[in-house]
Amino acid sequence: MLIHGHEVPGAIDEETRCSHYHKENDRIAIKFHCCGKYYPCYKCHVEFGCGKKEVWPKAKFDEKAILCGSCGNELSVNQYFQSGYECPNCKAEFNPGCGLHRELYFET
Template sequence: MERAAGGTRPAVHGRGVDAEGRCTHYGGTRDVVGNLCVTCGKYWACHRCHAEACDHPFGRAPLDAPAVVCGVCGHLMNYPEYSATAACPACGHGFNPGCSLHAHLYFRL
């Protein structure tokens, strides 16, 4: 898809989030994506971070929405683009294949 407007990368929220979007719950080298909660409009490192900080359920995104941000380069992706590869199509950084187990929490599948 593209980078956020103005070339800025969306902030990834969560507990103990580092510069590439890893949180205290998921800190592996490939845990570098933020997922958009359509309810609050923020990108979160993981569903657990969101649950700890918010008083609403995680708002799952439509499949065509730019709902995933690469924490390494800031590239925005929709679900088909994100799920089609094991790495960011813009910078090539690998993504955690285990994230697919949580897709139903983040997207309207």
């Protein structure tokens, strides 16, 4: 699905929700470091992605890697970590539960 100019495989609505995570505040897509494409979650990356499990290295946390499904704002990993689970641009809430899977996306 094309969302804010980005192809987001696995998305089922215009705010990046997917069949795995579809609560109201599930509205981010994560650009996977291994393939450079946005996916709603790690499960969608397994289903539709490149098959690799490469996480974002700390040295690249200043690069854009998070897409707000509400407004299309792209955040760096650092901006996302500092966001308080809210888009700094449109103030839409992000799911704080995503933090439970941090090691699947980012070097810890």
